[in-house]
Amino acid sequence: MSEAALKHLSETQTKDIDENIAWAKINRDVLRSMENPRRGYWIAMAISVALFSVMIYAEVYQYIYGMGPALLNTSHMWDLYISTFVFWIGMSHSGTLLSAILHLVHADWRKPIYRFAEAMTTFSLMTAGIFPVIHLGRVWNFYWVMPYMTDRGIWPNFRSPLIWDAFAITTYLTSSVLFLYIGMIPDLAICRDNTTGWRKKLYTWLSLGWHGDDRQWRNFRITYLMIACFLIPLAVSVHSIVSMDFAMAIMPGWHVTTFPPYFVAGALYSGCAAIITLFILLRYFFKFEEYMTFPILDKVCKLTFVIAMVWSYLNLVEFASVWYGHDIPSKEVLLAKAYGPYAPFFWGMIAFGMFLPFALLSKWVRRNMKLLFVVSVLLNVGMWLERWMIVTPTLSMSYHPWGWNIMWPGWVEWAMVGGSFGWFGMLFLIFVKVFPCVSMYEVKEMVFHRKRTIYEDVDEMMVLHKGAPTAVEAGSTKNGGS
């Protein structure tokens, strides 16, 4: 789309979606996005694979030589491994917010964008899950944290927050994979009906014989709703449990009661910022201007802003409670964050996390795609810094003066951090070419609902339904209605 057309679109696009889009066009547009990749795709893929290869190299190196080359030391035992882990867990929360919470409150503008957000949830969890494993000194024994039966009767320590982490993450990952997959079944059926070759085989197998009759739709709705309801408390509990890695410790700056809500808010925040980033990328590369519209982008931006303000508030609450609680070590850690060696990163976090979101209030920024892309990336940089500023300053200045020291992460740690983005990018790039990253059937629903005012009383609705396409067609058909 040309520059002028884009400008025109930004002025004229006032509805979440144009309700006159033909259903066949929706199918066509989304299926087109899954066709053979172009050059830009391969470049992005090459970068991701390269980053991931560096991570594999670093992990092999670490496996052979131990944790030393990461420059961890007696005071700094975790550093970037755990802060990046928390970052990726945080990224995973927005998908659930968009698909589960907004599904329950009937915010239908989520429909064109929730699929890729949910994929992001799954893949960032898969990325996050790597970190607690690779940070282990004896990584080959990682399965010891799982409570499996042994004839020696040895169990893990159920009091440890790391065990809760293991449970929480595996549960969340399983349920979000299920949620992503089940929500995709009607779309996979559409793909099945429109492809040939290996894709046809794959989609036939994955769509579980979906042909879109009433019974299937009914079961599908109930299952989807149930998993959505199951997922919401999980999303809250997962990040609360991750925050307990810190809150359950006695270290100053970690032992904070407000950490669970603070972490959940931070998680939703960074997740929403990442949704904006991917929104812009997908919209641009896949030409999804008609589905990922400006009004929807506005809504996501406003949501991000609100969550950013909640996060900022909780941040200030934490500072205030440390300050007025007058626990000297905690206070010194807080002061060291603001004035100490890590101060640039701390103020970077404040600037990007607390002040930059105000840019989202400007309509000019929200219409300027390049600028908004940079803003959304910077918001996530701020959130990554936040996690680092939780982990490292506390370790550099704990109770005992002997333990006070400053460290800069070694190349192994940076390789792991960079590689995690490569791994995530790789998974996401594969996803967008193999699975529809816009939910076809739900966009059709959205168009349908908006065309016919479904919220009127039932009699009127029945009248309106006459002549409307049936559910069978909505789910799986080559040449949809209209």
Place this chain on the structure above:
Amino acid sequence: MSSLFGNILKGWTDYTKGIEEGGHHEYEHMWGMVIDLDKCTGCNACSVACYAENNIATVGEEKYVARQSMQWLRVERYFDEPDIDPGAIDDENAMQERGASFLPMMCQQCNAATCEPVCPVAATYHTPDGLNAQIYNRCIGSRYCANNCPYRLRVFNFYSYTDENGAWPEPMKQQLNPDISVREKGVMEKCTFCIQRINAAKDKAKMENRQVTEGEVKTACQQTCPTQAIMFGDLLNPESKVTQAWVRQQIKLGKYKQDRENPTLRGYRIFEELNTDPSVLYLERVREE
């Protein structure tokens, strides 16, 4: 089922009793230490003895500076006159007149150890001897324990030191202590109060059908200290020197705040207010005014 509830109820009784009577009830022994800082000259002999006794790897200058050392017992230096410019450390006149104060720090064997509940695989636990033990074979190296230790007294094998270029090249292997394992990379370790010596003494006492007597167990640091600043013994034995010192200093286990009649007493436990309930009692250094 009954045993399950039985365990829970027993756990609760133990817990309340621990609050009332100070943590060490129903232990076989309660090993404790007293370190007189007034006697400590900062010679570091204890630290060297600890290295020799416990097969601790020497890491070399570079890794020591990177704070990846394996010291189980370190003698920390503190200076009373904070206005001295640290840059002028080579200038003899700038050094403070009375020299540094020394603080030998080894694992405090906390009775409410913060490292224990956080270990995901229960590699660190409390023995019926009142010791905070570390099972090397079970450790997966998550390092949460070290992060949660307010004393920073847990050390981690950041590298492997067992090969030919490691801490013990060939003839040196002959001097490793056979009573204690050599740890591989990725494992957390810390002071054990020389548990191999404790166990040897207990075994001997059991063979001879008697109790472990006072002074039978000596830790390597205690044995080596030229000024005898370190005392070690069983706090459950009312006759032992450490018990007497603890009573004299009016320090009780299981408390995070001591109600002492005499505030001028020298005894204190480090970070007692964090309620870690450490088993090492320090006697403050007395300076002339």
